[in-house]
Amino acid sequence: MPAAFSTEIRPLTEVPEWDEFAKQVPLADRRASSLRVIKAASLSVDLSGQVQSPELEVAAEALLKARHFEQARKTLFEGGIANPTEHRAAWHTALRSGEPPAEVARERQRVIEFARKVQSEGRFTSVVHIGIGGSDWGPRLCVRAFGNTGTRIRIRFASNIDGHAVQGAVAGLDPHKTLIIVSSKTFTTTETLRNAERAFDWLRKGGVENPKDHLVAVTASPKAAAAYGAKPEHTFQFWDYVGGRYSLWAAIGLPVALAIGVDAYEGLLFGAEAMDKHFATAPLADNAPVQLALAGVANRSVLNYGSLNIAAYDARLVFLSSYLQQLDMESLGKSVDLAGNPSTVPTGAVVWGMAGTDAQHTFFQWLHQGTDGAPVDFIVCREADHPHPEHHRLLLANCLAQREALLQGKDFDAALAETKRMTKDPEEAEWLARHRVHPGGRPSTLIVLPRLTPYTLGALLAMYEHKVFTQGVLWGINPFDQWGVEYGKVLAAGIGRELDGEAPGTTHDVSTAHWINVLRT
Template identity: 60%
Template sequence: MHPVQPADHASLPHLPEWKAYSEAVLEASFCTDDLHLVHAAGLTIDLSAQVDSPAARQAAENLLNARGFDSARKALLAGEHVNRTEDRAAWHTMLRAPEPIEAVANEHRRVREFVLDADAQGKWKSIIHIGIGGSDWGVRLATDACGGYGSRRILKFVANIDGHAIEDAILGMDPRETLVVATSKSFTTTETLANLRRAIQWLADSGIENPYEQVVAITAKPAAAAQLGIPDSQIFKFWDWVGGRYSLWSAVGLPVALAVGLDVVEGIRAGAAAMDAHFAQADIADNAPVQLALAGVANRSVLGYGSLSIAAYDARLQYLAPYLQQLDMESLGKSVDLAGQPVGVPTGPSVWGMPGTDGQHTFFQWLHQGTDGAAVDFIMCREADHQWVEEHAMLLANCLAQRQTLLRGTSFEADRAALLAQGMPEDNAQWLASHRHHRGGRPSTLIVLPRLTPHAMGALLALYEHKVFVQALIWGINPFDQWGVEAGKKMASGILQELHGEAQTASHDQSTRHWISLLAGDRQGR
């Protein structure tokens, strides 16, 4: 029933295969004169700037075999209950399968008909999309990245419970021409329901006789949406076996289709399906998600890099870093293994970043010369979708230069000699060269897309999904739950009651008690 259970039930540090792998990584080096390229679903993944050796590759394969990689991969793709702590599947790959099961195919058909009907009738000039986390980031990313394929409607987003978010979304919008789309897996998400109520009230206050006719719900709990008053024909379903951060491939993509076209949504699904096929079939040595995962495990758990920076050299990928933050950190931010025991090694890194070249003028100083450093995933497109040829060449040059400098560093002696050649005194040249020196030796991966097409975007996101799965398998953790999110949300519900003047529902530390008392008093004084 639980095929992701490692073949060896010992915790990771006690596995002989882990010990051998760790030692092989520590003995490996950067092979700066060798290429390590993996091709998958139209993407090229260049791992040449990661530590590598034949011994490390063999040890990695032995470790994956010890963790039951083949059976775990098959179980994931077959829809078995790989989410053990919640006893359900994590079958997001079915959402983009070329021939999905009937329930999935039916929802895809319903979404398609809804969008085609809206387009044919010229309905809705604007959309307000309400959702948070996995119900928000994928839609933002896909719409922004693929907006060049033809914008059909204005799309605004409301995620935060902060009233400024909904206020900004409705500002300047015509309520008669606006569709509200609420996405929530459980349809109990506090922020989403609060913002949805405000949006419905805005429609009603604007004279819309039946505001619910302008509301669409996308949820795994359609009965909850129907109970609110949303028509059944405007409720689109996904399932408990679809995690929020894996839900873009479902009806959650409906706002993307309304904003930039059905062909974009279908292209993204096709690209992800191509990466699924690669992941399912490729051997370990040539499997792009596996090799990306192994680099991540080596950097985090053996070499000690605490974070991963996402440097996407394409301005249209401005939301990729936060999207991957959620995918990676919500999935891999775990400290106990499947047996409920401490993992015993550092797991998921912190993930952060912004598009290049903006990042170069923000945090690359720290990447190059800071004491900690970070692993970096560089992402670039060989071809641009604009007319500015020289600017694209400059962008690519910056990407390659930053990556090489992180790897190879700069020569202290060359800097010193250059300063001396400029006439600088010996002591000053020695001193300034020490400040200019980049020691290098910092790992990175380069992911190259031919162009930023919907297909390439889908393949890129699926690459990271499967990478996360493989890392979780090695560490022996469940990447499909998020109990760390749930605890804080439950506590917030109790504190909200106390702010309303209701009886205390939980014990608090002194600081929290102070602020609850003060803020509750503020509310009563209004």
């Protein structure tokens, strides 16, 4: 077995420092009685609403030491084998470094020069970006966040294999003025290549004589892209040490540079690099990703919260919860530790969410009074970029109010005082009061951005990356592989052949066999 971060892997419940950490969590304050705000790369991270106490802080640092966190972090930043099951580095930090490896610097400059060339020539006015998962969510999030401002190029995305996705992406565009970006790490992704075929069919039907002249490939497999028909000058590379969900910082960010501008693309890198420096150097007690990770482990593995809600109070961040859902759940959705043994504590929470204030009218009732509840990451900008201050004041008020209600709750006596003013019937007042009790003490974090800019968004995303990494270290799992996803792909390929009429290659369960037969005929 390859050494994972050069540490001895033990089940978490066999680590004495875990016992102390788990003992201190339920004893800690859960109602924000002490202010606890960390400054990190222009972000303010308020952890006052997470469990906290001096004893818990001591136990947390002891647990990090016992799990060899410092060595793990060093391995990550130096490009060592941080992904032992695939014997690879996970060196996404190199992609946004101010002093990157030569190959990274070269590709970064090629992306910038190509984006500027396309923007200045004016030949292409539209881009259709075809990718899925990590090749899609990052560019989609950024383009939506910054509204296609700054250039004359509009961009659409096609990810889902459902034919409606690619059909909708090309609808109404001029084929002669549309660039097709195909982003795939291996350049074998079924959904991506099938959607690309449909896009090139559309170009041909639109009278484009040489459709592959409109192709731009972004991949870690340039030979596969060349075999597909991509020209070398239109092929942009990243590397095996970059996981798909960590690839926004590589050439996967090309759509951002095209649709928003090179300054925005570089701003994302600068913000992420600033967070990298914070994560690498800040003391553990004042290290935002580390403290977010400790709160996440406490909530999931001790307090038994099964999910984490992302409530971004900025309509431009509508895709943030989806981006973080992939980052977190694909990384931490593991039940086996690095030694190959079953995890002895719950790991990998469900991540979900919606932009506020829409979320308040959708699921906040469950957050406030449901039997389970969930920790919430509230994200808000101190300043807006629109000329409507009253709207922003109401947005801020809603964010702070919802968080306070989750933290402080409302006890029966307070509820009863309210209902007694509503009815003179004592029994009815007590009955109504029971419906108005809020338990409170539900954990949350408030993350405040000065404004939503490429720099602050880059810092925010990098902070979550490092949080996920740190949780992986604490749980003793590998956050950089995704064997469950790979297994599903293998099964889908075989079933696809059967739906085309080939004989079954494997034995299926009765339900799957039934529907293969029905859908084939």
